[in-house]
Amino acid sequence: MNWRRCLVSAGLVILTNAFVLIGVAYNRASEPEAEITLTERELPLAYGAFQTDENTELALRLHWQHPAHRFGPWVMFSHGLNSTGSIKPSSKPLGMTARFLCLIPLLNSIMTRCCLAKPLWSWHTVVKRGHAGSKRGTGIKYSWLNKSTRGNGRNRTWSNSTMRTISCRKPDHVS
Amino acid sequence: VGTDQTIDTGTASGSAADRNTAQLRVDRIHAFQAELDQLQRDGLLALSPEQQERLTTHHTQLLREFGHQFDVDTTAGQKQMSLGMRVVSFLGALALAASVFLFFYRIWGLISTPIQLLILICGPVLAVLAMEWTRKREHSPYFTSLAGLVAFAAFVLDLALLGGIFNITPSPNAFLVWGAFAILLAYTHDLRLLLVAGILCLLAYLSASIGTWRGVYWLSFGERPENFLPAGFLLFFVPAVIHHKDHPDFSGYYRLFGMLTVLLAVLILSHWGRGSYLHLAAKDVETLYQLLGFALAGLTIWIGARWGWPALTNLGSTFFVIDLYTKFYDWWWDWMPKYLFFLTLGLVAILLLMVFKRLRSQLIQECLA
Secondary structure, three states, X not given: OOHHHHHHHHHHHHHHHHHHHHHHHHHOXXXXXXXXXXXXXXXOEOOOOOOOOOOOEEEEXXXXXXXXXXXXXXXXXHEEEOOOOOEEEOOOOOOHHHHHHHHHHHHOOOEEEEXXXXXXXXXXXXXXXXXXXXXXXXXXXXXXXXXXXXXXXXXXXXXXXXXXXXXXXXXXXXO | OOOOOOOOOOOOOOOHHXXXXXXXXXXXXXXXXXXXXXXXXXXXXXXXXXXXXXXXXHHHHHHHHHHHHHOOOOOHHHHHHHHHHHHHHHHHHHHHHHHHHHHXXXXXXXXXXXXXXXXXXXXXXXXXXXXXHHHHHOOOOHHHHHHHHHHHHHHHHHHHHHHHHHOOOOXXXXXXXXXXXXXXXXXXXXXXXXXXXHHHHHHHHHHHHHHHHOOOOHHHHHHOHHHHHHHHHHHHOHHHHOOOOOOOOHHHHHHHHHHHHHHHHHHHHOOOHHHOOOOOOHHHXXXXXXXXXXXXXXXXXXXXXXXXXXXXXXXXXXXXXXXXHHHHHHHHOOOOOHHHHHHHHHHHHHHHHHHHHHHHHXXXXXXHO
């Protein structure tokens, strides 16, 4: 076996993954500065999610209303978001979180994916997770996390009483 | 009968270049045998029984050694089988990649995040190891190609799912990494299919980058066909900068896909002027690109004929005809009776055939001279 050839190809895979995961860790490093609580109205299941037994992942979408919509979605890319949700002109590059937030009005709905057995929020930098019965403010309460729904996507729905908490982090360069 | 020293059958290096050379040599032997038979039947050449026997023994020995050492196709039947195996390996790779993809989705909700990450990272690495293992065991590239496509699919899935899990901002850089991975595997294992996959990924990356330089959101790079023009030209000239001594047929893929990209972009712009960056009226842009389309198609035919690249000649001819016929449709479909329209197309086809025949006979005369 040509180990050198293997090492180059496999090294590219490992290096790329390491780069991505370091970026994720960096993005989650600081504490959220503000928290907002969302209900199922703003954070429903994604369209067409869990229509088949072949797919065990969970997809949510976030409805995002923003005053900047009146300018059209493209305006968001040249501005940073401040903590109150209004836009603020900025010549500096957007932080990871800000760039993510800017994508929301552009796409109108973002698919958030997480696994059922152990929930994993894909926008972990802006969403903190928790479990049913956890203390207020610690994260999302998953009332649907029980054995009866595990492995069967069709029965998974949000409970009406379930509240989700999303933590927003202000971009570093926005004062 | 002299001994051909083109390839040393005594060393079993088994590299891609050696295998290609061996296959060429085998093809030459078959062509020589066929021509010798014809000459003998026509009474123009007569070998003594001793010479005939020595020649036959030599060729049989060579074919056996090439077949054993490089696993090349030594008969027409084997060539047909190889073609079939190529198709089967491609379909098998597609099926395996789909299987990996669907398996991930089926188990994704049942496993924890660290295990998800472990599977995503280990998938392409294991497939790369499988490539090396199959290459060591098999001289033929079919199983290696299959494992390579699975490795590529696993790596694409890896980054796509990492982006989904951690909500990473979509970036064109993913295409760069995918392209680099595919091209790396293609060069190390002499796999054309992965080279094409890598070229397409690089095209997407370059076009998206050019789009972002113009201020377009990168995922919308396809809305401006001009983004593809520099990328296509860049790929076309890659073989001029990087010489492919070990992979002589790789150069053709760069040229073909580079020029195909350029011609396609020009064809689209010749009918959709609003998609251009140029500050001109849409009609003017379309006229400009129609002229450019004809010029580029003609240039492609000339380049193909001049340097002996038949794929480029065919590509240029195809686009020349497409450009011509689409213009005929624009000009004449509405006001000309349909029978007359198709009659015109047929006459133009005959005219083109005559032109190509003339060009071909000129080339033959140049060869004979």
